Amino acid sequence: MAPTERHSDRAPTAPPRLPGPLLPARPAPEGRAPARIPPLAAVALLYGLAQLCFAVAHMNLGWDETVYLSQVDPRHPAAFFSAPRSRGITFLVAPVVAATSSPLALRVVLVLLSSAALYGAFKVWEPLLGRLRPALAAALFGSLWITVLSGPQVMPNLWVALTAVAAVGWFLRARDGGRRRALTGLALSLAAATLFRAPDGVWLALPLLAVCAAVPARRRPGTVAAVLGGLALGGAQWAVEAYVRFGGITRRLDISSDTEGGMGAHLGGGLSAAYRGLGGPLLCRPCRIAAPPLTHSLWWLLLPVLLAAACALALRARHHRAVTLLPVACALSLAVPYLLLLDYSAPRFLLPTYALAALPVAGLAAQALRSVRGGRARTGAAALLCAVLAAHLAVQLGELRANTADARDTTVRYRRAADGLERLGLRAPCLVSGPRAQPIAYEAGCASAQTMGNNRSTTTAALERAAAREPMAVLYDPGDGYLPPYARGWRPHPLRGTDWVAYVAP
Secondary structure (H helix, E strand, O other): OOOOOOOOOOOOOOOOOOOOOOOEEEEEEOOOOOOOOOOHHHHHHHHOOEEEEEHHOOOOOOOOOOHHHHHOOOOOOOOOOOOOOHHHHHHHHHHEEEEOOOOHHHHHHHHHHHHHHHHHHHHHHHHHHHHHHHHHHHHHHOOOOOHHHOOOOOOOOHHHHHHHHHHHHHHHOOOOHHHHHHHHHHHHHHHHHHHOOOOHHHHEEEEEHHHHHHHHOOOHHHHHHHHHHHHHHHHHHHHHHHHHHHOOOHHHHHHHHHHHHHHHHHOOOHHHHHHHHOOOOEEEEEOOOOOHHHHHHHHHHHHHHHHHHHHHHHHHOOOOOOOHHHHHHHHHHHHHHHHHHOEEHHHHHHHHHHHHHHHHHHHHHHHHHHOOOOHHHHHHHHHHHHHHHHHHHHHHHHHHHHHHHHHHHHHHHHHHHHHHHHHHOOOOEEEEEOOHHHHHHHHHHHHHOOOOOOOOOHHHHHHHHHHOOOOOEEEEEOOOOOOHHHOOOOEOOOOOOOOOEEEOOO
16 A cells, blocks of 8 residues: 655745855854864974974075985086985985975975974874874974974984884884784885984884884784885895995995994993084084083983883883883984994984984873863963973074074075185086085085095095196185195185185196
């Protein structure tokens, strides 16, 4: 039997009309909350803005940057690439350099890439720590002056830091759901870290392999294969270059040690240099400057205490110990070569350590707030923490401005020297030797060569032959007090706006 139809006195209502392209969109219901920017995305956005405001404007290329860029720049001869360097950062910027010669365009692209990498690296930790702790850790790391200054620079240390954060996060996620994805992320992150700096990749992998050997739950072939595979993938280019250019891996390591001033048991030397150079300069070698004031170094001195407290609380807890202990172990491992094996330092060397240490410190801060009872007490504790962070940010901002100004002054002198060489008639193909030859030659479009020092790449006889067939200049710094014998008969030309003198071959 067919169902009986019901009749109504009301006229049937017309079907709702879908808004077309010319009709205004319907307002959202009053009860719906507006869309919010995720905390980690907000931190990454602020990090990018800080780079644009304080680190990008008026910054020419630094010494090491010109070395990395010259390897793939079609407009300039390649500078000597010493044994300790790795080519990961060169591969990263190669597409940009091929498309443009503008340093500003390069800086802006690196700002975008580093901000996205900060977001992606700490995003890996959200399934482990929730949304707020990774965001706070990213904010702590991204607020350091050396982190902001390194973002738009063609230097590898920041990228080692971010890939290390991602690698440790993927390692911890490898025993949960989505194991295949986690192992892939682990292998690729570790490969990227090793490609950016091969020795750092090894120091990062050591604690991971130790956990695989000591913890039964982590003792899985897939995890070990991901760690070793990432090392092999990222270190393949470095190893091949070791045999092609330096005579093998052992020989390259020996040359790297000599270049670094003899890597060995410099107990206290590297630690003292790291502390003295905490607020700059960008390279403290030799590090004979005064120690920073306590107000500017208190956070650095408290960092080991905070890490120890975080580890102690994690050991007392029954669950989630690894999310605190493993980042600390990897941070300490990555710090070993720079604090104990070198007698000089640079603030950027410890960026991987700072990035990994930010995770347990953020967890410690969140746990401290949660342990405070009562609404007023918790509000007061949060206000106190915000005041401490504000004071820390003020210190970091002052150091950022000072070091950015120093970097700008140095690179401006390189540009002035290059302009002076061009006025003296040096045009490509040309050759420059002497102190600071690499960055100045890059700015002038010339090749560079040295007969001594860490960048020794040729002989005196070869330079004399080159002077007979192409324009050549030897840079002389009165502070060094040395001029090669073959250039002493050449005519000196003071380079305007610098303290240097160019001796140009007749």
